Amino acid sequence: MNAPAPATSAADLVARRPVGHSLEAPFYLSDDFFGLDIEAVFARSWIFAAAEAELPEPGDYITVTVGPYSVILVRDDDEEVRAFHNVCRHRGARILNQERGSVGNIVCGYHHWTYGVDGTLLHAESQAPGFDPSCFGLKSVHVRTIAGLVFLCLAAQPPSDFDEVADRVEPYIAPHNLRHAKVAKQIDLVEHANWKLTMENNRECYHCAGHPELQRCYFPLYNFTEKNVPPALRPTYERFVKAEAEAHETYESLGLPYATIEELDNRPTGFRIQREPLDLAGESFTADGKAAVKRLLADFPTARLGRLGFHLQPNAWFHFAADHAVTFAVIPLAPDRTLVRTTWLVHAEAVEGVDYDLDTLTHIWAATNEQDAAFVARAHQGISSPAYVPGPYSPTESQVEDFINWYITRLKAYLER
Template identity: 70%
Template sequence: MTALGDIAAAPADLVARRAVGRSLEAPFYTSPEFFDLDIAAIFAEHWIFVAADAELPEPGDYVSAALGPYSIIVVRDDDGNLRSFHNVCRHRGARILADDRGSVGNIVCGYHKWTYGTDGTLLHAPSQPSGFDPSCFGLKPVHVRSVAGLVFVCLAEQPPGDFAEVAARIEPYLLPHRLRGAKVAAQVDVVEEGNWKLVMENNRECYHCDGHPELLRSFFPTYGYTEENLPPRLRPAHERYLSVDAELRQTCRRLGLPHELVEELDTRATGFRIQRDPLDLAGESFTADGRAACRRLLGDLPTPRLGHLSLHLQPNSWFHVVGDHAITFAVLPIAPDRTLLRTTWLVHPDAVAGVDYDPDALTGVWTATNEQDAHLVARAQRGVGSPAYEPGPYAPSEYQVEAFCNWYTTRLRTHLGR
């Protein structure tokens, strides 16, 4: 098949003939049709990670997020509960809240001042005739749920039914770190010049991790490999890993922290992977020497030497939780070739910048890693845009990339009724 033929094929045909174990064909990453399909089949159908609870601690605090053409608001209502709405005015449709975050008494549209409560009810619509019924014009609600301090929304009327079960399985790992009451130490937005799937695929393998010298100091270079596919050069690192892993398991048993790998990346609607894994060097944190970057530990845990808790969720997020901080990563599609990666660092609520932690030391490793990844994603996007590109084979250590693509194409098939 010629490259031109691939470009001309309908999305449904490309989904149907996707070759297992190989990267996706070019239009998945480049065509507006696939972008629209991804929004409809993935971002409007599944639970999407958009924020940490800690980003909106007080009633009236809100964040907004764009999922392709959708814009949603997550707001803490007057009773302290999370609510989510489409950020679309019920008068003539204007975008209501223009900022990414803020705090409001009521939600007021800046166009003609229709005013909504934080529970979405229309409180005031100036100069409407008698007989106007405000109860018909509340903000359109969006499903929202916090899982141990991580906030997810779902635009679908009927969200995937397995989310509660997945939440129940990952919460025991997360809850000891008390992310719900944590504090935002930093947040960095990077607009990557690539399709959102290239951002996710890049996250799901460490085949490229030689490009991350800062991360590799604390990360075992064996990440992503199994005993079977471990390159000989990584054998000494693997031996070190096994010894530190045994120590970590003992610590977890003593503290009652779950650590076992659970991996159901492409066998359910809410695909996930969770594991507590050791870190190299001092084994505490993502820093140059592996020591904690923050003196106050999350959740008042008695030791910082807890390795890292790694959570991967389909379709758009991953998380690293270490003894002294947590990092959340949200992947939000903007256009076929542009994606927002929002990275948020959380610390103990009483930790003070400049006293308990140096913000640069806290954020340095993953800021550098994100920049390196953004370059790799942009390179990949440029490459797949060439008519000469054809899907290539995944290495065994890229099995999570295959799982992501399998999860994704399975969802598209379901959406397309194939």
């Protein structure tokens, strides 16, 4: 009787990954790869965590869970955003169990060790003589904000290129005034699929015929050109070319940067940013393309600014219009479950029911998210079949290849250590 073939190691699977094809099944299905993804990717990259608008006042906090890590994001008394491991320095108890709230001090519910919102230990009852509170502050986590967006990194030494990325993208995002925005709505959706399928799905529009609401106002032309645009999309492409020329004139007159910067797979903090027109009225993500919010995010002289799109590896994408912004954060929960958190931001003084209707504001992306959840669940189900073999990416899926190449590069670097 022949012995069973030995299981292929993660390192072997990473090394033999064919360029231009989807990953082999274990990358999406295995517990081992899920743990590797947390340690090699999420714990060593800058990840999007929240908008500053989620922490409007000193003492406001949210907790972010990434695999075994729990992080407290809190606005301190100087109104800076701080990040700490959600672990008491006494005997390791989880300190804050709620997803969000507001505190005067951070108090562990076990033995009531008390920390300031700057992480310093303020009170620890019944300690031995010589106990030094300064040695037992909360362990900090690297945190950075870019124009109202909060990013964190769990690594002891985070990727050093983030400063450069921030310097290059902040001029694009800052005009949208997110530091003076508020949260209009936040929806958490659990997709029944591996997190990489969620990201792959976002990085292409090959499937965008499945988004009828989005296609009303959004040009579904990802990576299509004059030469390869299909006949069904030719009228859309011609509208886009005209709208793009008009938009570029507007951007230049307002001093808004719009050129595409695409460095998705050749650096530790892979990113893409671009400003481009929207269809119809060209103002927002609505059924008629008109602004969903009367009070614009900033003092723009026109609402017809299309969209600013920003992608960041490994877990985020963003859309900024003149009237509102939408952030998307992806957090792995299990090999077959992924949290997608969508947050709609509007001007801090915009009033629901007066300046905007919440259903109108959220309809297109809420519908699109539900459709994407169904698509990636189908993908995960299919990959779970023994009949699955990796298939080739379409030329219009080049950003999927960029994402997977970036991901494989991160795994190789981790495994080689």
